[in-house]
Amino acid sequence: LAALGLVCAGVLGGARPAEAAALPNTVVPAPVSEVAGGSNFTLSASATLTSDDASIGGYLAGILRASTGYALPLTVGAATPGSIALQLTGAPGSVGPEGYQLTSDASGVVIRAQQPAGLFHGVQTLLQLLPPAVMSTTVRSGPWTVPGGTVLDYPRFAYRGAMLDVARHFFTVAQVERYIDELALYKINYLHLHLSDDQGWRIAVNSWPNLAAYGGSTEVGGGAGGSYTQADYSAIVAYAASRYMTVVPEIDMPGHTNAALASYAQLNCDGVAPALYTGTNVGFSSLCVSLPLTYTFVDQVVGELAALTPGPYVHIGGDEAGSTPLADYTSFIDRAQQIVADHGKTVVGWHDIAKASLLPSSVAQFWGTTTTDSSVAAAAAQGTRVIMSPANKAYLDMKYTHKTKLGQTWAGLIEVNTAYGWDPGNYLTGVTGPSVMGVEGPLWTETIVTSADIDTMAFPRLPALAELGWSPWSTHDVTAFDQRLGAQGPRWKTMGITYYKSPQITWP
């Protein structure tokens, strides 16, 4: 076989015709099209940057100056393009609001987009076309070469999300921002924060102060927990926005509410507050559906959260309401949807909400382990949009193999090629085409405590899901994917991102 390989390489190497070659296969998610051509560009000490958007120019300059040590003066809104030029003019119409066109030749690199989000995504592609050392925060040696050619790129799905459960274990603002920075590398555009659960309430609510003060005071395993002030939450929202990411806040209801019920006795049907909970069971708590105060509570909590959230969505959870009778569940979801709508937001809920009658705008997040779900299919047939998070493919808290130290196994083991090996647009029976809003990788944190834990579970599966969300299905190819994913390894090493060295991937 080795001999045959040599022979073939020799023959092809000698006889290959001059044809449109592909760029090196290093970019995740795979772009819509990449064509190599012309000369490479090498960044020199005298290079300049121009940008039509000051903050994106500053973001790129910050990364390039740190690793190259070059001055890279930035001019915003310059008439003459710099060696690297970020332009909000001249992009082909096909790139849409999030896409971009990147061209490079000996004279420089130009990224053109219609909107800043597209420029930002184009910058991520540029960084992945440069050597991995470009991600270093200390000066490294080049050469800083970008292959010559053209990339045209835009997303398959409008929603490409990641969820972080800050309720089972609390993560600080800095830890969430670190994750945002990592997600941005792969063109993720929604950050779903699971802000409440049985084990903790993580966001200050002025009208119900005990939620954070008491309900936030512990976490799984009995640690100190924590919560965000409203200013903290706004800081996360603003940081995410600077990475072109929209925050989707979740208050899980009517189940997964022990922390709230423990904080306010009067929210309980029997008027008795349960103890705080630090275990990992699910399905035992429920808001009191027959109690008028429950809806005052939901209205005030959603009202404060909606006011702090510029994005269009509020996630109401709705999963695993195992101790809420079905009739109570559907009547609760009806009222909760209306409350969210009254505060000007669009409802997202775990797909269990499809058991209720949904508002036409409501979005269901599929987390099942089957490829058929009659209530989700029925909702989709009536126009409900679906975010795809099948637990046996997209759950970042599942173990990779039996040897993985962190994580759970209830939805199965998820190796890298399993996370990559499904088509979100053609997976769930009756949920295809425009019914599919996108993809999300949830990271539940019963077993996840540190940023290194987050990194270990998200990398390299999160980039696989990001590619399913961004890249056209025509690019789907496990061999090529595994190669470009491998090319990310040295970047993660440079950035201090701990990752699972899957044996399915050849890590350079």
Ligand code: TNX
């Ligand atoms: C199920 S998935 C849950 C979560 C757990 C997770 C653990 C879903 C909507 N609910 O409460 O954290 O499993 O994998």
